[in-house]
Amino acid sequence: MKTVPTVTRRFERRSPALVLGVLALAGSILAGVVVAADLDDVIGAEAEGIRLAQASQQRIDATVRETDALVAEYKQVTKQIDGLEVYNAYMERQIAGQTAELGELRRSLERIGDVERQIMPLMIRMFDGLEQFIRLDLPFLQEERLARVERLRAVMESPDVTVAEKFRRLTEVFQIENDFGRTIETYKDALIIDGATLEVDILRLGRVGLYYQTNDASATGQWDPAAGAWTPMSGGAARNQVRQGIRIARRLVAPDLLLLEIPAPEVVQ
DSSP states (O other), X not given: OOHHHHHHHHHHHSOHHHHHHHHHXXXXXXXXXXXXXXXXXXXXXXXXXXXXXXXXXXXXXXXXXXXXXXXXXXXXXXXXXXXXXXXXXXXXXXXXXXXXXHHHHHHHHHHHHHHHHHHHHHHHHXXXXXXXXXXXXXXXXXXXXXXXXXXXXXXXXXXXXXXXXHHHHHHHHHHHHHHHTTOEEEEEEEEEETTEEEEEEEEEETTTEEEEEETTSSOEEEEETTXXXXXXXXXXXXXHHHHHHHHHHTTSSOOOOOOOOOOOOOOOO
């Protein structure tokens, strides 16, 4: 407590100018504090402004990205629409064509009854003509061909077989018979010649000539359509030519020219 009065006394002895200086210094300090406080407020306001600007920019960026995504999606959808329009136009043409074809099919179905009624008599006439033709043709593979005709007859008379299948089977037999006219073949058979049964090789040259020859070539002959019988052929040349034809048919030698008698064609009046 003794020091206080001492200071007071020292302070009291100071001049008025010193006191004013101290007061001025204190005012400056207070002013600096006030200025610092204002600066902090300014800095804080600036930081808040920057934060708000950043938030605004982020919203703008998000909006731009969303807009870009929508534009890209719009372009994609527009492209798909263009493709769908082209596809729809194509499908419309397809549907129009199918509709026209469907109409034609309906008309065909309406006519199918008439077609069946017309085609069956034609098929029956074709079958009868085929059987008659085989019986009047050269007598080669006679049993096999007539057996084929009998199997075809069973098909033609069956109610369980469609008209289309009957027609297919009929044309198939016709094709087999047609092929006989442009092929050469040989096969074994037993013939009755002059009351004797001979084991012979039959040579067929298309439908123009039918010949036979025994295994030892001792007997050679041909079918005579006019006589309706087998007739012998004399001479070594005919025997050799028939033998050569048999070898060609069996593919033992290369095809070659054959000099054989053939029946003269019948004159139709």
